[in-house]
Amino acid sequence: MTFDLHLYNTASKTVERVEPVTPGKLALYLCGPTVSGPAHIGHVRAAVAFDVLVRWARRCGLETRLVRNITDIDDKILRRSAEAGVPWWAFAAQWERDFEAAWRQLGLVPATFEPRATAHIIDQIELIERLIERGHAYPDGNGNVYFDVRSLPDYGSLTHQNLDDLGTTEDESQIDAATEAGKRDLRDFALWKAWKETEPQDAAWTSPWGRGRPGWHLECSAMSRRYLGEAFDIHGGGIDLRFPHHENEQAQSHAAGWDFVKIWMHNAWVTTKGEKMSKSMGNGMLVHDFLARGQAAALRVALGTVHYRSTIEWSDETLEKAQGLWDKFSSFVARTVEACPQVAEADSDALAQVELPAGFVAGLNDDLNLSRALAAVHATMKEARQAQKDQDLVALEACGLQVRAMLDILGLDPLSPVWQRCDSGSTEVAGAGSTGGGDAMSALDVLVSAVLTERAQARADKDWARADALRDRLAEAGVVVEDGKDGASWHL
Numbered sequence: 001m002t003f004d005l006h007l008y009n010t011a012s013k014t015v016e017r018v019e020p021v022t023p024g025k026l027a028l029y030l031c032g033p034t035v036s037g038p039a040h041i042g043h044v045r046a047a048v049a050f051d052v053l054v055r056w057a058r059r060c061g062l063e064t065r066l067v068r069n070i071t072d073i074d075d076k077i078l079r080r081s082a083e084a085g086v087p088w089w090a091f092a093a094q095w096e097r098d099f100e101a102a103w104r105q106l107g108l109v110p111a112t113f114e115p116r117a118t119a120h121i122i123d124q125i126e127l128i129e130r131l132i133e134r135g136h137a138y139p140d141g142n143g144n145v146y147f148d149v150r151s152l153p154d155y156g157s158l159t160h161q162n163l164d165d166l167g168t169t170e171d172e173s174q175i176d177a178a179t180e181a182g183k184r185d186l187r188d189f190a191l192w193k194a195w196k197e198t199e200p201q202d203a204a205w206t207s208p209w210g211r212g213r214p215g216w217h218l219e220c221s222a223m224s225r226r227y228l229g230e231a232f233d234i235h236g237g238g239i240d241l242r243f244p245h246h247e248n249e250q251a252q253s254h255a256a257g258w259d260f261v262k263i264w265m266h267n268a269w270v271t272t273k274g275e276k277m278s279k280s281m282g283n284g285m286l287v288h289d290f291l292a293r294g295q296a297a298a299l300r301v302a303l304g305t306v307h308y309r310s311t312i313e314w315s316d317e318t319l320e321k322a323q324g325l326w327d328k329f330s331s332f333v334a335r336t337v338e339a340c341p342q343v344a345e346a347d348s349d350a351l352a353q354v355e356l357p358a359g360f361v362a363g364l365n366d367d368l369n370l371s372r373a374l375a376a377v378h379a380t381m382k383e384a385r386q387a388q389k390d391q392d393l394v395a396l397e398a399c400g401l402q403v404r405a406m407l408d409i410l411g412l413d414p415l416s417p418v419w420q421r422c423d424s425g426s427t428e429v430a431g432a433g434s435t436g437g438g439d440a441m442s443a444l445d446v447l448v449s450a451v452l453t454e455r456a457q458a459r460a461d462k463d464w465a466r467a468d469a470l471r472d473r474l475a476e477a478g479v480v481v482e483d484g485k486d487g488a489s490w491h492l
Helices: 041-059 075-084 088-105 117-133 218-228 239-255 287-293 296-304 316-339 341-345 358-365 370-389 393-409 439-460 464-476
Strands: 006-009 014-017 025-030 063-068 137-139 145-147 189-194 212-214 231-238 260-267 270-272 480-484 487-491
Touching: 006 260, 025 041, 025 218, 041 063, 041 088, 041 231, 041 260, 041 270, 041 287, 041 296, 041 393, 063 218, 075 088, 088 287, 117 137, 117 145, 117 189, 117 212, 117 218, 117 239, 145 239, 189 239, 218 231, 218 239, 231 239, 239 260, 287 296, 296 316, 316 341, 316 370, 316 393, 316 480, 316 487, 341 393, 358 370, 370 393, 439 464, 439 487, 464 480
Parallel strands: 025 063, 025 231, 231 260
Antiparallel strands: 006 014, 137 145, 145 189, 189 212, 480 487
8 A cells, every 4th residue: 555644744834745755654652651650541542643643654554653751750750759759760660550551551552662761861961962062052160051042043843832932942841940940041041950869869860961861851852862873753642731841852962963853743721621631630540440430442532533633532432432433433344343243254364455445545655544444444433334134245245354354453343352351340241152262251242142031022912111120130230232123232
């Protein structure tokens, strides 16, 4: 399949064709988490959006390298670990594992590299030295080093801001009086922060300017260059990172003489009642809390079927709709497999060979237009239903494989091993010709079938209240019942 992807570039404010720096390869850098607390739904949205991008690029035949960093030291980590009475490195490791679990349960393809800030101190020191040599940075003599924003003519070009209109270029969570004191201009930002007596001894490294640690923005410039080179294709993250984080990243890299990023890709927020979802706002829904009581697949649907540049307004209705769509996908696959068992035999490699509907391809190539892509999924499901009515098993098999192939690219194939793992809280396609196996599923099938028989008798007796009560009882147990012309079928 010809690669013809177009993406919205935040820097140019236009949709541009992706022209890889190295033909046949795609290099992407995604700003990963600052591991200062548990993962919430707002955190993982960018990871899900980029996951679809990576899957699509690979489906189009590109060798794709995804780098997603881990910020495992910064002011927030030091502050919160001290409040918790836990060593900062243990505190960071705890929440890094929390994020890893969330990514795994949401079915994300693993990043090619996940570098940590603390593992690249030498790279960051070398970058600071380069910036000083090129006249873009200066030490204050007290162990701090700053980037001179006025030394770079294109500062502000990513977010289209005039430097004179800015009060600071630091994130408010990273500002402290000791670091601010040595700046020549309050709009300069810290590249290296001197160690303070209030900080742990082991939260500092030796440098030419004294013991200290890197500023927040420095790590991404240093690590993207190490793993992706001086010029790479796409840099992404949440829209809240555009300024100051990404603006400062770009400034550092351009000042170092590197071309840096061709396309900037930013996903919108997840909001509750119009406010950004975050821990600081007190409205962050923690991923592990949700997965303890709901399906990971439904969460993936909620985050991964909305255009990445559209805000998701989070509510109970969001989850209900997502669960309904997931049920529709899994039910379709279950029914198709019942008629055409070979549809279940295709693994990811086989699905990658399936010809995709033109509408799906055009949708994803158009700035990952998920509405258009999902329309193609639903249209193919409709074709499959007609083929089943016509008893055209050849057409039904073709449609079933197409639906699975499209859902696989969206990370939502119900027969993917990710969603078949019972221990992840995910759905197994089951019932009415279930592909799920094992004694437990057989026993469950007997029990559910007995309830469905009782419900069928209640419906025959026109005892609708009894029939509804039986269906509700199954629903409370996580069993979805669907009525069809051939009777009721069920799945988890």
